[in-house]
Amino acid sequence: GENVEQHPSTLSVQEGDSAVIKCTYSDSASNYFPWYKQELGKRPQLIIDIRSNVGEKKDQRIAVTLNKTAKHFSLHITETQPEDSAVYFCAASGYGGSQGNLIFGKGTKLSVKP
Amino acid sequence: EAGVAQSPRYKIIEKRQSVAFWCNPISGHATLYWYQQILGQGPKLLIQFQNNGVVDDSQLPKDRFSAERLKGVDSTLKIQPAKLEDSAVYLCASSLVRLAHNKINEQFFGPGTRLTVL
Numbered sequence: 001g002e003n004v005e006q007h008p009s010t011l012s013v014q015e016g017d018s019a020v021i022k023c024t025y026s027d028s029a030s031n032y033f034p035w036y037k038q039e040l041g042k043r044p045q046l047i048i049d050i051r052s053n054v055g056e057k058k059d060q061r062i063a064v065t066l067n068k069t070a071k072h073f074s075l076h077i078t079e080t081q082p083e084d085s086a087v088y089f090c091a092a093s094g095y096g097g098s099q100g101n102l103i104f105g106k107g108t109k110l111s112v113k114p
Numbered sequence: 115e116a117g118v119a120q121s122p123r124y125k126i127i128e129k130r131q132s133v134a135f136w137c138n139p140i141s142g143h144a145t146l147y148w149y150q151q152i153l154g155q156g157p158k159l160l161i162q163f164q165n166n167g168v169v170d171d172s173q174l175p176k177d178r179f180s181a182e183r184l185k186g187v188d189s190t191l192k193i194q195p196a197k198l199e200d201s202a203v204y205l206c207a208s209s210l211v212r213l214a215h216n217k218i219n220e221q222f223f224g225p226g227t228r229l230t231v232l
Contacts, residue, residue, distance in 0.1 A: 006156075034220070043118075043205065043223040044157065089156045101147075101170055102221065104156030 002027040004092050006105025014113050019080050021108045023090035024072040030092040033066060033073045034102070039086045047088075048075070080112045116140065118224035120206050126230045132194035135227045139187070139208030145169075147221065148181055148191050149205040157205055163189065193229075201231045 003026040013019050025033075031052035036044035050057045050064045050073065057064050061080075066073040077084055087109050091102040119138040127133050139146050144165050149157035160179065161171040166186040174181070178197070183189040193200055203226040209219040 004156075036223075043225050045223070046220050049220070091156070101159050101162060102157075104158070106156050107154070 002030055002092055002103040004090060004103050004105040006090050006108055008108060009106065010109045010111070012111045012113065013080050015080060015082060017080055019075075019077045019084070019110055019112075021075045021088055021090070021110070022072060023074070023092075023105050024070075025092040025103075026071065027092070028068075028071065032093045033064070034091050034093075035064060035075050036089045036091065036104075037086045038089065038107075044089060077110075080110075082112050082114050085110055085112045118206055118208055118222055120204075120224040120227055122227055123225060124228050124230075126232065127196055128232050129198055130195040132192065133196055133229060134190050134192045135204050135206075135229075137189045137191070137206030137224060139189075139206070140222055142210065143208035143222075144186075144211055145209045145219075146183055146189050147207040147209075148189070149207065149223075151203045151205055151226070153202070160191070196229075196231045198231050201229055203228050 006023045011019055034049035035047050037047045038044045048059050048062050048064050050066050052068055055066055061078045063076040087107045089107045090105045093102045121136050125133055146163045148160045150160055151157045160174045161181045162169040163183045166183050179193055181191045205226045206224040207221040209221045211219055
C-alpha cells in the first residue's frame with residue numbers, strides 16, 4: 001500500500017521568510033496530492049492540492065510542486081506570517097476504489113516568529 | 115453551507131468501557147470517512163462509506179470497532195471495549211463522491227471527538 005513520508009517534523013522561520021515542506025510517496029499509482037493545515041485543537045483544512053497531470057500550482061503565497069518521476073511533492077509558503085503557524089499534513093491518493101483513500105504524512109509543525 | 119458536525123467533542127472513559135461517536139456530514143455528500151488521529155501523527159483512515167455501503171474498512175480493528183451509516187446520511191462509530199491505545203481524536207470527513215477517475219473532491223473534516231481512555 002501507499003506510504004507517505006514528510007519532512008521536516010518541525011520548522012521554525014522568521015516572519016517574512018519562506019518555508020518549504022517536503023513529502024515522498026511510494027505508490028506510483030497515486031495521482032492526487034492535497035495539503036491540509038491544522039491549527040491547534042481544530043479540524044484539518046485543505047489549503048491546496050495538485051493532480052498528477054500538473055507539475056506546479058500556486059495560490060497567492062502558497063505553491064505546491066510535484067515530481068512524479070522522483071515521487072515527491074513539496075509545499076512552499078512565501079512571506080510567512082504568524083498566522084501561518086500550524087501543523088501541515090501532506091497526503092496522497094489514487095483514483096477509484098479504496099485507492100481513493102487519503103494516506104497522510106506525519107505532519108510538520110511550522111512556527112513563524114514575529 | 116453547514117460543515118460536518120460531530121458529537122461529543124470530548125469524551126473520557128475508563129478502559130474496557132464502551133463509547134460511541136456521531137457524525138453528520140455535509141448535506142448531499144455521498145462519501146463519509148472516519149479517521150483516527152493519534153497525538154503527533156497524521157489522520158489514519160478507519161472506514162469509508164459510499165452512501166450506506168462500506169467501501170473500505172481494512173484498517174478498522176473489527177474486534178472492538180464498529181461503524182454504521184444506516185440511511186446513507188449520519189454515521190456512528192463505536193468502540194467496545196476501549197483500550198488505552200484508543201486515546202486519540204476521531205475525525206469524520208465527507209466528500210461529494212468517492213475519489214474516482216477525473217472526479218477528485220475535497221474531503222471536509224468535522225471538528226473531531228477527543229477520546230481519552232484512562
